[in-house]
Amino acid sequence: PSFPQGNSECINGYFGLSTFIHNPRQGFLRHFYSEDVVEQTNWNYWEDMAWLFGRDKYGLVESTWDNEGVQYGLHALKQKKITLAEFVHINKNIGSWKAQHQMRAETIVTPFGRKMPFWISLWGSDNITQVIDNELAPRGSASLNAIEAAYRGGQVFIGKLDLPIIDVRHYLEEKLDMHHMSASFSTRLRLQQANGHYDNQVIWVAKRDFDPTNQAFDMMDSWLLKRKEFPELNATQSRPVQLQDTCFDDKGSIVAQGDNVWHGNWNNLDHSKKVIKRGLCAEHYAIFSNSRIQAEGPWQGSVFKCHKIPFEQAIKQGMYADIDLAEQLASLRTIFSQGVCDYSQGDAGRPSDL
Incomplete structure (x- = not known):
């Protein structure tokens, strides 16, 4: 891939740390582990939580990551800091992480040893969904059972x-x-x-x-x-x-x-x-x-998986303020065919008794 435009705190804070230090399969800690241990272990947070979240049909741990219905840039759109066309472009292309069984290790070469890596696949680009044939980049869907387990297992500060x-x-x-x-x-x-x-x-x-x-x-x-x-x-x-x-x-x-x-x-x-x-x-x-x-989610950061309402209902409720959606209405209906997040309803995965 080409060098990306821009950067983020996630890239600076976690990218090398997570994939090259904490992951012995591709990082410079590899020689501390036997080859059998390295190859048999999925080195990620989800695997640490297998006892609580459970596994999917591929034997991988269920995930709490979800962004279905999230309207990225909604606040900026309503503040008229981005155009409606830009809002559509963002939400068509933003996608999500691939399903875990489709993921692969970063492409890294180490001609000067593992402490001086060269990254061939930048920013996790191999593991994000993409727009193909002008279709939408697929969003990610979490396991409601895993989210409930996270709450009941003390993984979420409430x-x-x-x-x-x-x-x-x-x-x-x-x-x-x-x-x-x-x-x-x-x-x-x-x-x-x-x-x-x-x-x-x-x-x-x-x-x-x-x-x-x-x-x-x-x-x-x-x-x-x-x-x-x-x-x-x-x-x-x-x-x-x-x-x-x-x-x-x-x-x-x-x-x-x-x-x-x-x-x-x-x-x-x-x-x-x-x-x-x-x-x-x-x-x-x-x-x-x-x-x-x-995206006008809560500052609490307290929604793993949002409750969704139909796009047309969101329009009637005034979710887009005075923005005229007419010229992009068909695109928005396609992008949010499964509905948009209604954050007033809280987290779809949070147990009602907590």
Whole structure:
């Protein structure tokens, strides 16, 4: 394949790590394993979860990955940042990962040894579905049984937690780095949804040149000691008064702290608003979203497999705001012939008793 245009945090954060370090079949850890072990093992997360997710008819572990009905770029379309033709092109071509039994190892040559690989198949291009003969790139469908098992087996954080949390991270949004800010706020929203509040979570963010980890440990120590001294108090009640949401500059000075400093798009549930008033920390350190959020999925990241509604029903419900779909209506009906995601219904695979 040709060199791709653009990049992503997934490529920078996981590509070499997952396929060349964690996978002894093709990585430089191979000599630590016997040949029999290397060849007999499927080296991936799914195989680790075989005991919980179960196996498909090919003997491979069922997957929770799904993107059927996802309307990539929907928010940008409604904000008029992309055209309707671009929206159609994205959703026709985006596809998914191939079914596991169709996947193959990356094409890598190592003329100078395994620590200096040359990648022939770039960005996992051999393992994604493609548009063929002007048809749609097929989307991926998850196993509902595997999703339910993930919830019941404790693989999904659903917010039911009454422990002290200090979420400390460097601000890396402008870098292609997998330690993205949205994770802090998906956690916060899950806590809110489960408990009615997120008072037991504090978020600290600093520039890369300053590391507040030691201060965070000191504050956590105070928090835990108070809980030990007063066991009748819950995590919220025992939280030190001076411990608040905070953002720091590169010298360690506090830019802002207190309630609402992280107010931003993550807790703006009205997708129709183009501009919202952000808190001081969110203004200083912009919180980026991701492709599912741009498809108007929840910031919680809490939907493995969406409930779908017919495309025509989505139009009637005003899902596309004032966008005139007429010139691409036939294409959109074809792309979303099985329906589009209605995120208001939650996760199709989440057990109703959780």
